[in-house]
Amino acid sequence: MARLIVKWRYIKPGAPKQGEHYVDYIATRAGVEIEDEKWKDEPATKEQEKLVNRLIADFPDCKDSFEYQDYLSAKTKYTATEFIDKAIEENVDRIGKKENYIGYIAMRPRVEKSGAHGLFSYSGEPIKLSKVAKEVGNHDGIVWTTVISLKREDAAKLGYDNLPAWKTLLRAKSQDLANAMGVSLTDMKWYAAFHNESGHPHVHLVSYSIGKEPYMTRQGLEKLKAAYAHEIFKNNLYEIYEKQTEYRDELRAESKEKIAEIIRDINGKKYENETIELMLKTLAEKLQKHKGKKVYGYLPKDVKNLVNGVIDELMRDSDLQKLYELWYEQRENVLKTYRDKMPARMPLSANEEFKSVRNAVIAEAMNLSFSEISTVDETLAEPTEKEIEKSEKKSRKDYKKAWQFYDWAKACMDKNGEEYNPELAAKLFTEAANGGITVAKYKLGKMFLNGDGVEKDIVKAVEWLKQAALEENEFAEYTLGRLYLKGAEVEKNDVVAEEYLLKAAKHGNKYAEYVLGKEYLHGENFQKDVQKAIDYLKRSAGKDIDFAEYALGRIYLFGLGVEKDLPLAMEYLRSAAARGNEYATELIRQKELFDKQSISLCISRLFKYLCGVLQEKAEAEFSAKIMRTDKKLRRRIAEKKQAQGLKLE
Incomplete structure (x- = not known):
């Protein structure tokens, strides 16, 4: 696979030079041309091997070059010479002075020239070599040196075996170079030369900033390498x-x-x-x-x-x-x-x-x-006869006759009894109510409200229920609260509904406690208050209302306004299910099914x-x-x- 090698280094102002002993080699080796090429296949000399080892010791990154790989494959005079040339060329900035480096890359053998030397820059204007050499040599900031190299066969196939291609590339990617150095394009200066080596054509690039000091990060260098590579390999x-x-x-x-x-x-x-x-x-x-x-x-x-x-x-x-x-x-x-x-x-x-x-x-x-x-409570059980009569504060001893009318009226309301006569029952309940029995007033209100054995009459129903509510009958208060809350038989009035339900709950009505809890939870008719909702539902659940237990189970299962509590949720739901609540039973079934299937899905x-x-x-x-x-x-x-x-x- 074709591969691009980019070597990047910087020279600090006044940095000590290493490898001064290589300068003689640069001076003497660079221009040597020998016509007889038989020597190329001869084994590398001991002097060459020593120099190779010394270069590797002084400049370890040389081992990454194409030339070193060629030398390892066949240790001949030619591969040794190519590697030594390459290693010294890539590190000439460390060996001599900065101005000498500029002269070297501009004038060395096999550099492609466009005039007296091979140096070019971003501007495209004619370059005076001595002036640039002094300019770089006297620069008191960091100078970056770069070598970009390809194998000969890759350079030929990719179209990068000539000076114009490299000029176009470096000029097109000047902004990428400035970005990598962390400076503006106007502050950056660069000079380059193309060396058309037989084995590995390459360019030397020198760059620095006349403004802000450059700083190259590893990430910036990788981006610059990628920018060069993408441009080269697109062709x-x-x-x-x-x-x-x-x-x-x-x-x-x-x-x-x-x-x-x-x-x-x-x-x-x-x-x-x-x-x-x-x-x-x-x-x-x-x-x-x-x-x-x-x-x-x-x-x-x-x-x-x-x-x-x-x-x-x-x-x-x-x-x-x-x-x-x-x-x-x-x-x-x-x-x-x-x-x-x-x-x-x-x-x-x-x-x-x-x-x-x-x-x-x-x-x-x-x-x-x-x-x-969703919660459905249309099947909420009605208060039992015992619960209703227990709410009556009038003693049977003091209101004996009135209670007799009440008991007779109940017998007349028994559809399975021999005395079933709802019309007579209404009259008897009226007598009992007039005799001071509050629960009889509640019974009359329910009869007219539901049309139970008598013609339905909402006005009479509300009148009797209000009379019972005035005497603090919790069931009358609860019924009126539900009536105004639903707004079906009378004009809907949430304020009045809440007042009646609160009175009923104050008198210990577990049904009112459940309705209040549900309404405070949803916040549709009353102002939402989750804590109030939980308090009322717990009071109702404590009196065996299965729908209150079901509602509490949902609250803790879904985290409705509170932190989720699965164990507590399941406790309430199982208790409600044990009392026959079909919604709790179904919710438990779906939860268990969900646990089995949802994680897998x-x-x-x-x-x-x-x-x-x-x-x-x-x-x-x-x-x-x-x-x-x-x-x-x-x-x-x-x-x-x-x-x-x-x-x-």
């Missing part, structure tokens, strides 16, 4: 040839098939992982307690670690690992064009390229919150999501390398056909 002429085109298409097809095969394996799996289940449940609980945004960047460290842990556990799957490795292979193939060493591979959870996966895990954990089921969705992201990234990395050349390929083929006089399609 890749390999794709001109049909064999390479066919190979590329085959490789793309093989890569897609490999990805598709892994996807098929993943889609055919059933995912069960107790560790992930536990981690997702814990994450869901922590997210419920988190007050801020439910987004990875806003979460506390311990929750972030839990999210990363879920991803790491998911990535233990062998097929997902294969996809991730395939993505890395494609990515590294691109990086190899301009990097000597590949960055260490990191787990997917730490890879910023896949940060969307983190928020996908968070979203799935949030989905584990069990959806609410959640994990499965995460696997599929990860699979999709990895597939997309892997294909994108592969396509990125070839898409940039498609237009170029078509244009080159068209040019070739035109040159041959062929008709374009």
